[in-house]
Amino acid sequence: MSVLHPYFIVAIVYMLFFSIQEVFGKKVDKKWLWFLGVYLIILVGFRDNVGPDYGSYRGLYIYSDTKSYESIFLKMLHMEGSDHLDVEWLYTLVNKLLLNVFDAPFYVLTLVVAIAAIFFKVEYTEDNTFYPFTFTLFMFVPYFFVGESGQIRQNLATFIVYFAIRYIKQRQLWHYLFFIFIASGIHTVSYLFLPMYWFARVPLSKTIMLLLIIVSVFLSPFEVYRVFGDFLSGMASDNVLVEGLNGYMDESIERLNGGFGIPEAMMMILTFFLFAFDTKMKELYPYYEYHRAYAVIGICFYFIFRNNPVFSSRLVGAFIGFSFVIIPNAMYVVSSGMKKMIYAFILALVIFNIIVFCSFNNIKVGRFTTELYNNHILP
Template identity: 80%
Template sequence: MLIFSIREVFGKKVDKKWFWFLGIYLIILAGLRNQVGPDYGSYLGIYIYSDTKSYYSIFMKMLHLEGTETLDVEWLYTLINKILLNIFNAPYYVLTLIIAIFAIIFKVEYTEDNTFYPFTFTLFMFIPNFFIGESGQIRQNLGTFMVYFAIRYIKERKLWHYLFFIFLGSGIHSVCYLFLPMYWLARVPLNKTIMLILIIGSVFLSPFEVYRFFGNFLSGMAEESSLVDGFNGYMDETVQRINGGFGIPEAMMAILTFFLFVFDNKMKELYPYYEYHRNYAVIGICFYFIFRNNPIFSSRLVGAFVGFSYIIIPNAMYVVSGRVRNMIYAFIITLVVFNFVVFSTFNNIRAGRFTIDLYQNHLLP
C-alpha cells in the first residue's frame, strides 16, 4: 500500500488491477480468518441463531411486519446466514468469506469512484478500520459500504437505484437508514459560515444529550448486547474523555474540520462532487459532538458518516501542488504510523488475535 501510495501521489495513477490484487488479499485476511477478531464468537452465535428462524418470519421482517417469531438481527443478514447453514450446512468461515467478498468489492468500487489516490486512502484508513470493520463489525461494515457504493447513484440522480441499496443495506444493518436523506442532503449548498454555525452549535449541544429524545430508535441501530463486549475490545473509551476530556476522536474531528475550512474553496473548484463529501463530513462532525457522551453512538453511528468524510484529506492533495502536497502526504503517513502505534499500545491487536503468534487463517500458513 505504501509503495503504490507513493507512486500514485508523486508519479502517475496506478492501474486499477493492482488495487484489485490488494482487495483479494484483504478478502483472504478478513474472510478466512479463524478465531480472529473480538466479535468473532458473537457473530458465530448469530450464525447458529439464524437457523432457528423461519423463512416466513424473515420475509415478514423484510416487509417490516410482525411474523410468528421475533428477529433480533436484520432480515437480509439473517437470510444469508440461514441459507448457508440450513441448505448448504456451510462452516462459519464460508459466511465470513462471503461477507468479506461483498464488503471489499463495494469498498474498492467506492474508493475508485471518489478519489485519485485509492492506495493512499486505503492506507490512511487501514488502522483501525480494517480490524473494526472487515474483521470486526462485519454487518455494519458491509451495510455502510453498500451505501458508500451507492453514492454513485446520487451523482447520477438515480433515486430508485439509491433507494434499492438503502433497502438492501438496511437489511444487513439498520444504521443504513440514516443515509436515506443523504440523496437530498448531499446537494444542499453549504458555506464556511453555515458549517461553522452547525459545528459550534453541536459542540454546545453535546452536554445536553439531545439524542435521548429519539428513544429506542437509535439504540436499535447502534447496539446489539451480544456484540458490545467484542466492540469494546477494540475501542478504548475512557471515562475522562466521555466526560469532557480531549482524546484521539476529538483530535480527528479537529483535523477534519481544518481540512474542510482550509481547502474548501479549491476543492469546490477543482474536485468533482467534493460538496457531497463535505456535507457528509459536516453531518459526521455534528453527530459526533451530539452523541459524544454515548461511546457506542459516537463511534458506530458517527463512524458510518465519518468513513465518507475522511476521503477529503487525501483528496486535498489533488487541488494543491509542490510543497503543500508534500506536507499533506507527510501528515497522512505520520497519522498512519501514529494509529499503528496507538492501536498496538492499547492491546487491541492482541485482543483481536491479530498478533503474529495468535493470528490464524484457514488458507494462509
C-alpha cells in the first residue's frame, strides 16, 4: 500500500479538526474554510506532472494555440468555424489567451482553473450544509484527486453549476441560465443540469422515489442510454483525455457484468439516507428537496449507465457529487446520540476510502505519493 504525500495528510488533519468542532461545538467561521481553499489551490494549482490526465491537458494546452479566435467565437454560438475545436469554446479561449497574451507556462493554467474551481466549491459548500468541513473531508478522497487534480474541465464546470443552485433557490432564471452557459463553455456535461431549475421543485414522495429507482435498476441491463447516441457521448468524452481517465479509473469486468463493488455500496448508502431521514429533513433542513432531487437523478442515472464505465463515472458523478451532501446534513435533524453514530459512520467511510485509494494503483498513476508528488513552489 502506498502513502499519500504529507501535504495531503495535513489537509485531512486540518479538515478533521474543524469538522469535530462544527459538529459538536459551534459553527466555524468561514475564513477557516477559505484558508483550506487557498492551501488546496497551491497543492493542485502548482502541481508538477501530477494527476492522471496531466499529460493530456498539457498537450491540449499547446494545441489550443492553433485554433483561431473566429472559430472559438463560432463554437460559442454552436457553429463550426475553419478550425475544429476538440473541447469547449471557453476552455479553449482561456488556453489560447494564456499562451498568446502572457506566454504562460502550463502551471499557470492549472492555477487559474484551481482558483476558479475552489472558489465555486467553497461557496456552494457553505451555501448547502451546516457542516462544510465534514462534507469536504467526506468528499476529499477520491474526489479531490479525480476532480481538481484529474478531470479539471468537468470538475470546474460542475462546481459552477453547483454554485448556481443558489439562483434556483432565489428563482432567478436568467442568472441560472447565465452560469449554465458559462459552465457549458468549460464542459458540455453542464447541459444536463439545465432542467434542474424546474425539476428541483417537483415534489417527490418516498413511493415515487422508490419506483424511479426500481425502474432504473430494471433498465440497467438493457443499456437504454444508447438511444441518445452521440449526444451523451459528446458530454462524457474528452477526446484526448479519455485514455487518461481509463488508465486511472479501473473498472473490473465482473462488476460491470453484474457484480457488486464500491460504487454500488455508495449508492446503497445514499439511498438509505435518502429514505431513512426524508421526513425529518423535509421538516427541518432548508431546501432539502433540491438535494433530494439531485440524489434521485444521480442514483437512477448510475443504474441506467452502469454498463458504461465512462458514463457511469462522468455523467453520474456530476449529480452524485452534490447529492452526497445529504449524508452529513442528516446530522442536523437527528438526536445527539444519532448524530454521533452518523459522524462515526462518516469517519469510517473516510478512512475506508483512504485505504482503498492508497491500496489500488490510482495513487501511483496520479503521482500523489510521497515519492512521486511534485510542486512548482513547495519543497
